[in-house]
Amino acid sequence: MKKCRSHFQIYPNSLGGARELRSTRITVSCVGGLYCHDFVYTRDSFISNFQGKVMISNFSERQRQPEAEARKAQFKQLPYKINILPDQAFAEGGEFLYAPKESLLFCGQSRNNALGNRLVARWLKIKYWFTVISHGYHLDTVMALVKDRSDRVKAVLVCWDRIKNKRPLAAFLMARKIPAFTVEPVDSIGNGVLGTLAINC
Numbered sequence: 499m500k501k502c503r504s505h506f507q508i509y510p511n512s513l514g515g516a517r518e519l520r521s522t523r524i525t526v527s528c529v530g531g532l533y534c535h536d537f538v539y540t541r542d543s544f545i546s547n548f549q550g551k552v553m554i555s556n557f558s559e560r561q562r563q564p565e566a567e568a569r570k571a572q573f574k575q576l577p578y579k580i581n582i583l584p585d586q587a588f589a590e591g592g593e594f595l596y597a598p599k600e601s602l603l604f605c606g607q608s609r610n611n612a613l614g615n616r617l618v619a620r621w622l623k624i625k626y627w628f629t630v631i632s633h634g635y636h637l638d639t640v641m642a643l644v645k646d647r648s649d650r651v652k653a654v655l656v657c658w659d660r661i662k663n664k665r666p667l668a669a670f671l672m673a674r675k676i677p678a679f680t681v682e683p684v685d686s687i688g689n690g691v692l693g694t695l696a697i698n699c
Contacts, residue, residue: 543569558588589614592636601625606637657686
């Protein structure tokens, strides 16, 4: 491990109190062996409760775990309470779509396991949650929440072709009166070709 200077830029609403932390320069301990082409997806390495607490991801794709360790080193220098999952619980930030105003959580189970989803839902004190079984890498590659300026969910974007349990998901959304707009695979995870709209961007 070596010391380096790093910009830790947190975009608005990605963490509780993030607006004050934009473009903060901090010193981090760099972890060797990072799987660099994935490291750009920074939300994969943690889950936030938007109130100053973070859960560090436990990657089932083990070659990406150094990303979580690097993120934890950064958070230790910031005013956030860090939570850690047990070894047998797999949960990655990109597998969650969180709507705190509705106490609603969509959990992917492509990279996560049931225990990881359950522990994160309990940690977030979620009232309503749904497990989405998909053919994507993470849930955010096949589904996205559309929110208004008050952070209320107004709709979802869904690549139904990549969802295995589409009927239960559709029923869950209908029961909560959340409209769903269909996204084609080419605009979701690309299906071999980059699309015009990448859901997880």
